[in-house]
Amino acid sequence: MTFQEIILSLHEFWKSHDCILTQPYDTEKGAGTFNPATFLRAIGPEPWRAAYIEPCRRPTDGRYGENPNRLQHYFQYQVVLKPAPADSQDLYLQSLAHLGLDPFQHDIQFLQDDWESPTLGAWGLGWEVRLDGMEITQFTYFQEVGSLEMDPVTVELTYGLERIAMYLQDVDNVYDLQWTEGVRYGELYHESEVQWSIYNFETADINLLQTSFDRLEKECLQLLEHSRGLVLPAYDCCMKCSHFFNVLDARGAISVAQRTGYIGRVRNLARKCAKAYFDQRQNLGFPLLNMKEPIPASKVRKKR
Amino acid sequence: MVKGSSSQQPKVTSLPLLVEIGTEEIPTTFLSQALQDLAALGQELLDECRLSYHEIRTVGTSRRLVLLVDGVQTQQSSLKQEIVGPPKSAAFDAAGLPTKAAQGFAKSQGVSVEQLTFKETPKGLYLVVNKHERGKSAKQVLASSLPGYLAKLTFAKAMRWNASQAKFARPIRWMAVLLGPQVLKIEFAGIVSGGVTWGHRFYKRKGKNPGQAVPLTNASTYITTMSKLGVLVDPDERRVLIQSQIATLATLGKGQIDPVHREELTEEAVWGVEYPHAILGTFHKEFLALPDRVLMSSMKEHQGFLSLVGKDGTLLPKFVAVTNTPWGNTTLITKGNERVLSARLKDAQYFLQEDENQPLHERVAALDGVMFHHKLGTMRQKVERIQDLTGWMAMTLGRDDLKDVCQRAALLSKADLTTGMVGEFPNLQGVMGEEYAGRNGERPEVSKAIGEHYLPRFPDDALPTSLPGMLLACADRVDSIASFFIVGMRPSGSEDPLGLRRAAYGLVRIMSETVFKLNVVDVFEQMIQILAKQGVGHGGPTTVTEVMEFIVERLRFYGRSTMGLRDDVMEAVTRVRSKDSADLGDLLSRMQALQVIVNQPDFEPLMIGFKRAHRIVEKESWQHVAVSPERFQHDAERQLFSLFNKVRQEVTDCVANQEYAGALQLLLTFKSAIDEFFSAVLVNDPDPLIRENRLSLLTAIDHLFLTIADFSCLQSAGAEMG
Incomplete structure (x- = not known):
């Protein structure tokens, strides 16, 4: 199964389980959780089921294209289900079978994983799912997002697409993956890994990044004060701050002492955005509570 | 005053009780405690329900917590109660009419005044009411009391998952409650119990749809039913099976399971699987060039693999993993696990190569960027302090010859924190320091002291064996204790986020069990001067007094737990403690x-x-x-x-x-x-x-x-x- 077929297969599976196939969000981010389709939609009482692929950037994981397993830019497949259905685990295992990973052939284990994102003021409990010893998915029941308690609880499934593909295609090097027949992952992304590693580790303009961080932080706070309540643009600023922080970190421009400070600043923005988003949805009367399609209430409340 | 007595009822029969709480995978480290708690709650429940029983036990896996009670009385015993009220003198007035006290007592007991009788007590005649409560069926009382007891199960970390807002380690998905053949219906955490269970996730029974609910016919056959569904619910049974499987595979691999982590990893596997199946895997010989501790950490920390050693104790390029399925494709599963380990070891190789590009002494400057604590500055500053203190300790002991070794070891002691390997395996701090110091050509005494200075890592861990190692280990702990006390961060109650109690306990052990003798008050006074030089806080005599109270408290804990010393004896000695008798070993001898x-x-x-x-x-x-x-x-x-x-x-x-x-x-x-x-x-x-x-x-x-x-x-x- 090629890389793109894996994506299509997951789309197909989750579409058939009433997920909206939303799209990646067009701002740099470290994980699919940052996408408003997860971070913001997890907040408040409105039901939500979405699946999407998310390109993620982790500047410190760059290896100049030389490590067979580590990338500074990679893809997550993200599924969010709210409220968390009683058969979340079964659905997940069915999705693996749909990919051709027969759970009865392999050793699949759900190992404790207490997930926390200090920058998003978010935490949850769940597992890392291991397939024959390899971590392929993060499975998390959110308990807090933006420091708000989740009610109802959202479950988040994050598939590591490269890992799964390497397994399915039986290759040891990520760059050898078949994106589609005749086109390797390396052909699409190797040069990008090299260039971005050089940029992130060696040439990114520290001053520019620091200034940008400061100004976007200010912008975010101002947007939240705007009379129209510009929560969505404000949250974009928060994401950008988080990304600039990550680049600064890779660039070695942040001492351990400063680190906590930067994380606290991003978290402050995330919290404010979360609260403002909740208030805004509340003022709108939580519109999705009454939405008929594509999330039929009967299916959302469906129990085991 | 309430007196209860159970009356004998000849017709009572007994039945086994089963309570199975079906969950999503609960963290393995919670399970042993959870089952103990469940047994205790079961006992409380039955006592409260006035139901006798033969035996309580709990079994379970990460997917089910199970209470099994043998021989539960099916009918609750009746209760006769005699409740004593006010004395007769206060209950009736001169005219012989009941007073408010008598009326109030009757009302509070739900009876009329006419139903009250008198009883002769040593204090005189008292009003009493005799109540007789008929026993209910076990089914009835259990169903009404059980949810309240299940709600008492707590975990180190719990979560909400459904509208009930109940908290549990992981979501509960079903409950099976049976008394003999009868299904008890209860509701807990938004789940209604039934008489069905689910078997092993990945076990296909012939002609059955996996993942389908299976009816339980009787509480008495639960364990055998589960084994037919691919689940060994009894942890002891799983343990025995795992032990025999890994022993067989070790023999097959011409080695033996590395004894250091065998127990710990076996226990982890016992709770991680519903049906164990151990497999033997291999890795490429080239990885044996990695330091043993790195290999073992890669296998143990990341993968939970047991490593294999040969007759001479050296690591073999083999491992044993305990999987959760004997029904899968073992070849495929083994290959997958080998591939993962190999990727990990490649990473370790990469870190080793990268780390070796920069010797430890060149890494010391980078400790400027590693925070010790935001109130206390960087690791670089800490290193300077312990360098100062170890040097002073060597001199004070008259071991001028060791001063240089001690200070060099102190300087390099934290440098491995900046290496990629320690970043990947934080528990290898010290171990990698020793390894890299050796590779960098540092003197062996220096390397050894670096490796030993985190000892003891836990209460009964080994102690440093070299004098520089002991001094460095003490200095590191003295620095942490003194500096955190100065900035007002002392352990309180059960809270000790900075691990100062552990540090003090380690200090007590090193200073009392090893050969060198130093006056601990002098050491702390010296430390406070060093801190003052760096401008950290204003420690003074009060700090030393408070620190010493803290140290002595740990000393007493040590004396109590390891030497069986009486508290009054320790108190008698520590009361007369003076600055001159501040040798911890000496206090213990007294x-x-x-x-x-x-x-x-x-x-x-x-x-x-x-x-x-x-x-x-x-x-x-x-x-x-x-x-x-x-x-x-x-x-x-x-x-x-x-x-x-x-x-x-x-x-x-x-x-x-x-x-x-x-x-x-x-x-x-x-x-x-x-x-x-x-x-x-x-x-x-x-x-x-x-x-x-x-x-x-x-x-x-x-x-x-x-x-x-x-x-x-x-x-x-x-x-x-x-």
Whole structure:
């Protein structure tokens, strides 16, 4: 199964389980959780089921294209289900079978994983799912997002697409993956890994990044004060701050002492955005509570 | 006052009870405790329900917590209660009519005044009500009480998952509650119980749809039913199976399971699987060039693999993993696990190569960027402090020859925190420091001290064996304790986020179990000066006093838990602790000697006399003045004084030579002289000069005793030790 077929297969599976196939969000981010389709939609009482692929950037994981397993830019497949259905685990295992990973052939284990994102003021409990010893998915029941308690609880499934593909295609090097027949992952992304590693580790303009961080932080706070309540643009600023922080970190421009400070600043923005988003949805009367399609209430409340 | 009594009911029969809480995978580390708690709650539940039973046990896996009770009485015993109310005198007025007290009592008990009777008690006639509550069926009482008890199960970390807002370690997905063949319907955490269960996730029974619910027919057959569904619910059974499987595979792999982590990893596997199936995997020989600890950490920390060693104890390029399925494709599963390990080891190789590009001494500067604590600055500053302190300690011990080694080791002690390998495997701090120091050509004593300075990592861990290792280990801990105390971050209650109790315990062990002797007060005073030089806080005499209280508290914990020392004995010794006797090993020797002597038969009578003398002196707050033998009126006084003069120097010498048993034996000789003194004379003589002289004599003796311990703290034999 090629890389793109894996994506299509997951789309197909989750579409058939009433997920909206939303799209990646067009701002740099470290994980699919940052996408408003997860971070913001997890907040408040409105039901939500979405699946999407998310390109993620982790500047410190760059290896100049030389490590067979580590990338500074990679893809997550993200599924969010709210409220968390009683058969979340079964659905997940069915999705693996749909990919051709027969759970009865392999050793699949759900190992404790207490997930926390200090920058998003978010935490949850769940597992890392291991397939024959390899971590392929993060499975998390959110308990807090933006420091708000989740009610109802959202479950988040994050598939590591490269890992799964390497397994399915039986290759040891990520760059050898078949994106589609005749086109390797390396052909699409190797040069990008090299260039971005050089940029992130060696040439990114520290001053520019620091200034940008400061100004976007200010912008975010101002947007939240705007009379129209510009929560969505404000949250974009928060994401950008988080990304600039990550680049600064890779660039070695942040001492351990400063680190906590930067994380606290991003978290402050995330919290404010979360609260403002909740208030805004509340003022709108939580519109999705009454939405008929594509999330039929009967299916959302469906129990085991 | 409530009196209960169970009446005998001949027809009662008994049935087994099953409570299965079906969950999503609960963290393995929670399970053993959860099952203990569940058993205790089961017992409370049955007691509260007044249901007798034969035996309670709990079994389970990460997907099910199971309470099994054998022989539960099917009918609750009836309850006869006699409740005593107000006395008759208060219950009826002069006209013989019931008072408000009588009416109130009847009302509170839900009966009419006419139903009340009298009872003769030692205090007179009292109003009583006799109640008789008929026993209900076990099914009925269990169903109503069980949810309340399940709600009492708690976990170190719990979560919400559904509208009930209940908290549990992981979501509950079903509950099966059966009394014999009968299904009990209860509701807990938004889940309604039934008579069905789910088997192993990945076990396909012939002709059945996996993942389908399976009816349970009787509580009594639960364990066998589950084994047919691919689940060994009894952890002991899984343990035995895992042990035999891994032993077989070790033999097959021509080695044996590395004993260091065998128990720990076996236990992890016991709770991680519903049906164990161990597999044997291999990795490429080239990885054996990695340091053993790195190989073992890669296998253990990341993958939970057991490593294999050959006859000579060296690692083999093999591992054993415990999977959760004997029904899968073992070849495929083994290959997958091998691939993952190989990727991990490649990473480790990469880190090793990268790390070696920069020797440790060049990494010290980078510690400027590693925070020790935001109130206390960087690791670089900490390193400077412990460098200073270890140097001072070596000099103070007269080991000028070791000063250089100690300071070099201190300088490099934290440099491995900046390496990629320690970033990946934080538990290899120190271990990698030693490894890299060796590779960088540091002196062996330096490498060893770096490797040893985190010891002991846990209470009964090994201690450093080299003197530089011991000094560095002490200095590191003294620095943490003193600096956090100075900035006001002391452990409180059960909270100790900075691990200062563990640090102090390690310090106590090193300073009392190893050979070198340093005055711990001097060490902390030196440390506070070093901190002041760096501008950290204003530690002073009070800080030292507080730190010492903290250290002594840990010392007592150590004495209690490892030497079985009595609290009063430790208190008696620590009360007379002074700056000069601040050698922790010495304090422990005193405590041990004292504990031996207090158990001797002649000690107790001595204590009676001594305590009497001590009380008098204390009451008078008598200041010691020279005893004047010419004012003695009685032989008993003279004899006591001459004994004192004879023994004093010997006692002092013994104490100076730390021969506490000898000193204590000498004190025992005072028994008869003290007794005779008190029977012959009254301290409170009308002549103030005689009285004062006697007080001075007792004070002199009291002071002599106090050179060893404050005996007034000792509790007499037979008294409860607190």
